[in-house]
Amino acid sequence: MNPKMANYVATFFGLGLARKFEGSIASLVTALMWYTLFLFFDFSIIVILFTNLFIFFIAYKSIVEYQKTSNKSDPQEIVIDEVSGMSISLIGGSLYFTSIHFLLAFLIFRVLDFFKPSIIYRFEVDKKDSSILMDDVVSGLFTLIIMLSLSSSGIV
Numbered sequence: 001m002n003p004k005m006a007n008y009v010a011t012f013f014g015l016g017l018a019r020k021f022e023g024s025i026a027s028l029v030t031a032l033m034w035y036t037l038f039l040f041f042d043f044s045i046i047v048i049l050f051t052n053l054f055i056f057f058i059a060y061k062s063i064v065e066y067q068k069t070s071n072k073s074d075p076q077e078i079v080i081d082e083v084s085g086m087s088i089s090l091i092g093g094s095l096y097f098t099s100i101h102f103l104l105a106f107l108i109f110r111v112l113d114f115f116k117p118s119i120i121y122r123f124e125v126d127k128k129d130s131s132i133l134m135d136d137v138v139s140g141l142f143t144l145i146i147m148l149s150l151s152s153s154g155i156v
Helices: 003-010 022-040 045-067 080-089 099-115 119-125 131-152
Strands: none
Touching: 003 045, 022 080, 022 099, 045 080, 045 131, 080 099, 080 131, 099 131, 119 131
C-alpha cells in the first residue's frame, strides 16, 4: 500500500483529522454505514465475516504503513482501528436489526474502547505494530458478545 493511500485509509478518508472525538466520529459513521447496509441488503453471516476480515487486514496494512512516517506511537488521527472494532461489534447486526441495538453497540464499544478494562488495556500497551488495532478488535469482540447475550436473553 502506498503512503498516500495508507494515509487515507488510516484516517478513514479524513475523519481522523477531526480536532476532537475522532474515534467516536469514526465509530458512529461506521455504525451508520452498517445500519444502512443492513437496511437495504440481507447479508449472510459469511459475507459479514469476510467483510470484517477484509477491513481488519486493510486496517493493519494501512496502520503499519502510516506508522513509518509518524513519530507518535499511537497517533490519534488513525481511526481505521475504530472502524474495524466497531464493524466486529456489529457482526450480529443481521440478527438484531433495530436502531436501538446499533446505538447500544456503539455506546458499549466506545465505553470499552475509552476505559480499556483489563485485557483490552494489555493489548494497547504491547508496543507492536498490531497494538493500535488489537485493543479495538478486542473491544469489538467484547461488545459483540455483550450484544448477542443481551439479544438472545430478550433484555434488548
